[in-house]
Amino acid sequence: MGKIIRNRYVGIALPLLLLVAVVIAFTALTGGKFISYNNLSAIFEQSLIVAVSAIGIAFIYTTGNIDMSVGSIIMLSGVIAGKVWAATGSVVLLFLISFTAGAAMLYLNNVLSATLGLKTVMAAILMMNIYNAVGAEFLGAETISIYRSMKEISNSNIRLIIFAGLFLVCLVVFHFTKIGRALRFTGGNERCAATVGINNRKIISIGYIMASLAVGIACAFTLIRNGNISSVPSSMGSDLMLATVLGGMSIFGGHKSNCYSGVIGAFIVVILNNGLLMLGVSNTLIQGVRGILFLAIVYLTSDHPDTLPSRNQFS
Amino acid sequence: MPQSHDVVLEVHDMCKNFGETIALNHVSLKIEAGEIRGLIGENGSGKSTISSIISGMQRATSGAMTFHGKPWEPSSVLYGMNHGIGMVVQEAGTLGNITVAENLFLGEYKQFKRFGLIDKNAMVKEAKKVLERIGIRDINPSWPVRRLDMQSRKLLELARIMNHDPDILIIDETTTALGQSGRDILYSVMHEVAEKGKTVLIISHDLDEMMEHCDTLTILRDGAVIDNLRREQFEPGLVKRLMVGREVQDNFYRSDQDGYGEEVVLRADMVTTTKDLLCFSMELHKGEILGIGGLSDCGMHTLGHALFGLEKVLDGEVVLASQGLRIKSSEQAFQSGMGYISKDRDMESLEQNASILANIASTGYQINRTLGGLISGRKERDYVKKQVKGLSIKCQNQYQLVKELSGGNKQKVVFGKWIAYDADILIMDCPTRGVDIGVKAAMYQLIYEMKKEGKSIVMISEEMPELMGMCDRLLILKDGEINGEFFRKDGFSEHEIIECMI
Numbered sequence: 001m002g003k004i005i006r007n008r009y010v011g012i013a014l015p016l017l018l019l020v021a022v023v024i025a026f027t028a029l030t031g032g033k034f035i036s037y038n039n040l041s042a043i044f045e046q047s048l049i050v051a052v053s054a055i056g057i058a059f060i061y062t063t064g065n066i067d068m069s070v071g072s073i074i075m076l077s078g079v080i081a082g083k084v085w086a087a088t089g090s091v092v093l094l095f096l097i098s099f100t101a102g103a104a105m106l107y108l109n110n111v112l113s114a115t116l117g118l119k120t121v122m123a124a125i126l127m128m129n130i131y132n133a134v135g136a137e138f139l140g141a142e143t144i145s146i147y148r149s150m151k152e153i154s155n156s157n158i159r160l161i162i163f164a165g166l167f168l169v170c171l172v173v174f175h176f177t178k179i180g181r182a183l184r185f186t187g188g189n190e191r192c193a194a195t196v197g198i199n200n201r202k203i204i205s206i207g208y209i210m211a212s213l214a215v216g217i218a219c220a221f222t223l224i225r226n227g228n229i230s231s232v233p234s235s236m237g238s239d240l241m242l243a244t245v246l247g248g249m250s251i252f253g254g255h256k257s258n259c260y261s262g263v264i265g266a267f268i269v270v271i272l273n274n275g276l277l278m279l280g281v282s283n284t285l286i287q288g289v290r291g292i293l294f295l296a297i298v299y300l301t302s303d304h305p306d307t308l309p310s311r312n313q314f315s
Numbered sequence: 316m317p318q319s320h321d322v323v324l325e326v327h328d329m330c331k332n333f334g335e336t337i338a339l340n341h342v343s344l345k346i347e348a349g350e351i352r353g354l355i356g357e358n359g360s361g362k363s364t365i366s367s368i369i370s371g372m373q374r375a376t377s378g379a380m381t382f383h384g385k386p387w388e389p390s391s392v393l394y395g396m397n398h399g400i401g402m403v404v405q406e407a408g409t410l411g412n413i414t415v416a417e418n419l420f421l422g423e424y425k426q427f428k429r430f431g432l433i434d435k436n437a438m439v440k441e442a443k444k445v446l447e448r449i450g451i452r453d454i455n456p457s458w459p460v461r462r463l464d465m466q467s468r469k470l471l472e473l474a475r476i477m478n479h480d481p482d483i484l485i486i487d488e489t490t491t492a493l494g495q496s497g498r499d500i501l502y503s504v505m506h507e508v509a510e511k512g513k514t515v516l517i518i519s520h521d522l523d524e525m526m527e528h529c530d531t532l533t534i535l536r537d538g539a540v541i542d543n544l545r546r547e548q549f550e551p552g553l554v555k556r557l558m559v560g561r562e563v564q565d566n567f568y569r570s571d572q573d574g575y576g577e578e579v580v581l582r583a584d585m586v587t588t589t590k591d592l593l594c595f596s597m598e599l600h601k602g603e604i605l606g607i608g609g610l611s612d613c614g615m616h617t618l619g620h621a622l623f624g625l626e627k628v629l630d631g632e633v634v635l636a637s638q639g640l641r642i643k644s645s646e647q648a649f650q651s652g653m654g655y656i657s658k659d660r661d662m663e664s665l666e667q668n669a670s671i672l673a674n675i676a677s678t679g680y681q682i683n684r685t686l687g688g689l690i691s692g693r694k695e696r697d698y699v700k701k702q703v704k705g706l707s708i709k710c711q712n713q714y715q716l717v718k719e720l721s722g723g724n725k726q727k728v729v730f731g732k733w734i735a736y737d738a739d740i741l742i743m744d745c746p747t748r749g750v751d752i753g754v755k756a757a758m759y760q761l762i763y764e765m766k767k768e769g770k771s772i773v774m775i776s777e778e779m780p781e782l783m784g785m786c787d788r789l790l791i792l793k794d795g796e797i798n799g800e801f802f803r804k805d806g807f808s809e810h811e812i813i814e815c816m817i
Contacts, residue, residue: 172689176689176690177688177689177690178680178681178684178690181673181676181677181680181690182680184669184673185666185669185673185677188666188668188669189662189665189666189667189668191662191663192662192663192664192665192666193666193677194625194645194646195623195625195645195649195655195657195663195664196649196677196678196732197645197646197647197648197649197650198646198677199644199646202646254666254668254669255666255668255669255670255673256668
């Protein structure tokens, strides 16, 4: 018993320690500039978006599926909503459409993977390319500025309230209902899950529904934070993977999965991006650093290289 | 070349601890050239631990080994195999998505290299030879392994190891995965190895088999060597007594003639599946233990899948008679109070990387709900605790991962989840595979009690004594069809049943 508690504590404490460590490191390296109010609030706003997506995407990762298309989805949903806003001037429509379009696009990956018998990761990569192309074709190099309309809402607490509500709902669903347990079982061993009456296809779809809701919210949050819309996709897809592993969860899913790791991880990732940029590290180099970090963590946290989960999904 | 009775391998004062659990307690062992040595003992007595240390799969906590008189410290299974010790493991040891030939020569493709490419034809040809050398003729080396049944996979592993001509061949609990034809192959390989002056180390729960084929039996209990018996000392009662540490009743099957109800609870009506079954019909009655037997490829395992909705039924139907419900998926079957124990324990009955708690609780998501539909952690823990206690599952606590348990305890976890679920109809495919006599007796008792409570059981098994000992009615399958029906009330005749199988 003692051993388990220790492990559990370690699992949560390590990412928190890492978070504190990067904050201290960047504060020292930037001579205190890092912890200025403006910078911290920028970090917080960005972290909120990553955290919201990460909570949702955990429902997909848990089942052993991987989806990297979120960055493109956020971009394209913004472009569509922005066009509608430009035509109508309605802020309500802007949010409604960005949420709906974002959620629908993510769910489409699941539909495609189910109907075409593709692995979800394939469906996601396929759609990501299509979304990027559509976004570029639709908007080109143009930028839609929605800054004025966002000003009021960005000063309110509404985002925090929505985040807290979502987090709570997801925590309960993930850790206290049949759905959460079934998600983990499907991720761990589909065949065994089937023998206890778990419909794997159905449970993966439920996971996608949860993720879609969260990503829809992240789409709306992105509009509020950025104040303008362009057709450049964000690196959210890989941010989420990195956030998940930094937060202490395996992206291979299964029984050790949870839906809170990504939240802590989100802050670490955003701080890393922000801090390195402040230190004058070039954007391309940051990508490299993140890649190495990701590899290192996956290597360190997978216990047996010879038993890395192999997924025979839909075969 | 070692002479007979030379000591080939010596294990000296070996201990192995897993955390607080002591798996081996100062074990010493001398294994001679030219002998077939059996390791026998209850689940968790340390048999597999010893063999896995000898083969290089894991290391001992303390103690030493010598092999051919030199210190033996294998760093991996591969090292072990290259230096003369090869093991057929209890769990699946082949890769499903590559061909038989590729599995056979895994890691040794160099020999088939031509102009930098691998000559697959040469590899297949060579594979055919290697398989034939140990008497396997019905496996096509160019097939992917996933198309083979369990027996063929195990034989494939044996062929791979024999291709290295090991000085010590270790066979860990393999026979239970084999039908008669597979066993015959295995036995002939074992005796051939011994005749060549090399050594076989075999682990099995099948006492009859061990007494027939072994020269010496080493009996283990609680991680310690209790005794070594020479062939002339073999006597079933004595061996069992030494294994368990007390007198064991010889007859652990049921002896009653209780009969069963008239009511049909589950019916298969002209069921046809992609493989194996063609227009198959059967009925299961309330309170009945229905045995399904036959040779390993007769279609009985597919039948288990089809009854539980895990195998697509192309034509015909499986009907839950009381509700008039047609079973189309395992989800439906489960929700209607059915349960299924797979022959493939590690892949299909358990999620190895999850805890005992998570595995047993997986049948209780509905039952353990509390107000508002949320799952109560306390209820869930009680649900599991009852089974861990009731079945005396040997573990540190219910949070221990299932993959760390011994074979018999894993099977107890599988039983636990269905007993906790209180399934009305339980389909069991080889329920006592790889389980020692003590646990076996307990399981038979459980099965009998379920029957008395009015539950209906389909017992698919490759072990004739078990079927004859436990079933009310026995269907013998051959080529996907019922070839004979036998009733307990008439008395089972082993001779007639076997006649019917082949």
